[in-house]
Amino acid sequence: xxxxxxIQLALIGISQGCGYALVAIGFVFIYRATEIINFAHGExxxxxxxxVLTFAQIWGLNFWLSACLGILSLGVFGYLLDAVxxxxxVGESQAIIxxxxxxxxxxxxxxxxxxxxxxxxxxxxxxxxDVQIGGIVLGMDRIAIILGTILLCALLYxxxxxxxxxxxxxxxSQSQLAAxxxxxxxxxxxxxxxxxxxxxxxxxxLMMAPVTQVDTGMSAFGIKAxxxxxxxxxxxxxxALLGCLLIGLAEPFLDFFFPAFKGVYAYIxxxxxxxxxxxxxxxxxxxxxx
Amino acid sequence: xxxxxxxxxxxxxxxxxxxxxxxxILAAIALALIAPLLVGSYLLSELAIFLVxxxxxxxxxxxxxxxxxxxxxxxAFLGIGAYAHSIFLGYGIPFVVSLPMAGLLSGAIxxxxxxxxxxxxGFYLAIxxxxxxxxxxxxxxxxxxxxxxxxxxxxPALSVFGLELGESWQQYYLILAVVIxxxxxxxxxxxxxxxxxxxxxxxxxASARSLxxxxxxxxxxxxFISALITGVAGGLLAHLLFYxxxxxxxxxxxxxLLLMIIVGGLGTITGAVFGAVFVTVLPNIIGVLKQIxxxxxxxxxxxxxxxxxxxxxxxxxxxxxxxxxxWRKLRLFFETYPYYKKSTFVRQKRxxxxxxxx
Numbered sequence: 001x002x003x004x005x006x007i008q009l010a011l012i013g014i015s016q017g018c019g020y021a022l023v024a025i026g027f028v029f030i031y032r033a034t035e036i037i038n039f040a041h042g043e044x045x046x047x048x049x050x051x052v053l054t055f056a057q058i059w060g061l062n063f064w065l066s067a068c069l070g071i072l073s074l075g076v077f078g079y080l081l082d083a084v085x086x087x088x089x090v091g092e093s094q095a096i097i098x099x100x101x102x103x104x105x106x107x108x109x110x111x112x113x114x115x116x117x118x119x120x121x122x123x124x125x126x127x128x129x130d131v132q133i134g135g136i137v138l139g140m141d142r143i144a145i146i147l148g149t150i151l152l153c154a155l156l157y158x159x160x161x162x163x164x165x166x167x168x169x170x171x172x173s174q175s176q177l178a179a180x181x182x183x184x185x186x187x188x189x190x191x192x193x194x195x196x197x198x199x200x201x202x203x204x205x206l207m208m209a210p211v212t213q214v215d216t217g218m219s220a221f222g223i224k225a226x227x228x229x230x231x232x233x234x235x236x237x238x239x240a241l242l243g244c245l246l247i248g249l250a251e252p253f254l255d256f257f258f259p260a261f262k263g264v265y266a267y268i269x270x271x272x273x274x275x276x277x278x279x280x281x282x283x284x285x286x287x288x289x290x
Numbered sequence: 291x292x293x294x295x296x297x298x299x300x301x302x303x304x305x306x307x308x309x310x311x312x313x314x315i316l317a318a319i320a321l322a323l324i325a326p327l328l329v330g331s332y333l334l335s336e337l338a339i340f341l342v343x344x345x346x347x348x349x350x351x352x353x354x355x356x357x358x359x360x361x362x363x364x365x366a367f368l369g370i371g372a373y374a375h376s377i378f379l380g381y382g383i384p385f386v387v388s389l390p391m392a393g394l395l396s397g398a399i400x401x402x403x404x405x406x407x408x409x410x411x412g413f414y415l416a417i418x419x420x421x422x423x424x425x426x427x428x429x430x431x432x433x434x435x436x437x438x439x440x441x442x443x444x445x446p447a448l449s450v451f452g453l454e455l456g457e458s459w460q461q462y463y464l465i466l467a468v469v470i471x472x473x474x475x476x477x478x479x480x481x482x483x484x485x486x487x488x489x490x491x492x493x494x495x496a497s498a499r500s501l502x503x504x505x506x507x508x509x510x511x512x513x514f515i516s517a518l519i520t521g522v523a524g525g526l527l528a529h530l531l532f533y534x535x536x537x538x539x540x541x542x543x544x545x546x547l548l549l550m551i552i553v554g555g556l557g558t559i560t561g562a563v564f565g566a567v568f569v570t571v572l573p574n575i576i577g578v579l580k581q582i583x584x585x586x587x588x589x590x591x592x593x594x595x596x597x598x599x600x601x602x603x604x605x606x607x608x609x610x611x612x613x614x615x616x617w618r619k620l621r622l623f624f625e626t627y628p629y630y631k632k633s634t635f636v637r638q639k640r641x642x643x644x645x646x647x648x
Contacts, residue, residue, distance in 0.1 A: 037413050088607050094412055095360045099552055100606045102545060106599035110592035118591060230417050264428050267421035274418050278409040 015142040017248020018149035022204035023225035026197035040105035042222015048202025078198025120215035233280025326459040347562035349520030357512035358492030363423025369539030371524025400517020555614025564613040
């Protein structure tokens, strides 16, 4: 194995990890705000990619315009998903809500299959060509994922630490009751969090579209992102980024050297980490003091 | 309305105090016993699969319903039981030894998993068990010398004490006997100190520990019993499938088991039975729905999954207590006839419940 191969695999790994991270951020936002684990997040990502595909190739709009429209439409979808469905079962046990999101995931996947067909489609993006740096061929789409993730993380950091809405969301995720007493519209903000998470997932779908093709199988990506978030310690954003990068980076190398278990290394890594540290790398739950 | 007077101290731990309940269960058992006279051999083998689902659901109920440990990977134990049983039979071990051995092996693996995950809780546990199931499925697929890999594996014929049980009614009675034995066993378990310890761990780990219970041991025991029952169900299922492939024990099947006990009603044995009824009847409901819908929609691939998801979602939103909860409401409605009021069953929602502290 030569250096250029190592760099190639590392780049693939990091970009894959960034893709996982974009989805995982959505999981973590929703979890922090509502303690709901949204198993349907991979499906939201898939839906985002399909929406962009619809605008760009069926309606024939400009790529950037259709990307914006696709992301916005997912935002609306996420808002409605919370306002119409998830709000009804606040206060149920976590396992039951988890099952509900699994059911929603099933529905979204088969709905997408019925509407857009089950065979993969390719989405033409302006960042497809390869670039050559010092004799190593790098895919522009891979670099775009990494840059996009960094940009989006910076944007979200700014939103949550500087704007009024972002601070209000942070407050309501720390204590809904206290936030409610301070005249923060908790219900609406939770729906806004769902919208933001869905929009981030749509961006992830858009970024990963050139790499994975647009099809219903994209939702499996969501489960691996989930594994990444668990490795990092669910509920912590730096943890999720760390865990996803770890999984993304380790996967191509393990697949390359030990192809027997190709495709399940994300889960094996997660199991190993959970056995050693049951709460993930950066723990977020604490034992109750009675 | 029936008023139950306590006439002895043993009544507190009786299985069935309510007389109506007693008659209903006797009637159900009688119906199960005469079923081979009433239905043809195809329906009978469907009934046998239904019984196996009850058993598998019962196994998961011990873990998730009674001990509160959510498992997203229970089909793995079904698979371990099925493969272990077939492999043991292949070595010439008789059925009556092989089935308990398969169950014990599955239980031992379950206990090992339980030991490893006993510090986890909530969805960390769910995800760890999900990953465990994915890994088990992959291992079964890759370990070709023993399991036949993705090519599949033939299940040896079913014979007990040298008696070939080829007819479907013979297999049906065998499975019925095993299922009734385990239902009775679990009912007994749940009124024993061990079972009560499990319920205590489910309801509050902190208070269970403060009462002096060894929570880790209780959880491992729950994993052991649950995996054992599910492994035995897998061994029985192997005979009904004739041919084993790793795909039969995938994540989809784990999900179906979990949906089964949630739709049936968590935390009751009756719930496992109701859930199995639901899962068996569901394809027929979907078939009827497909006839109502216009042709272009009805023939779209993937519609079954959509309706499956929609029915589950509908259940969780409108009846989170499951079919058993609906049944309780119906029963009370008739028992107290003009005095039934809806607010009896309004659940107290705890909006501030948090899982960040355990």
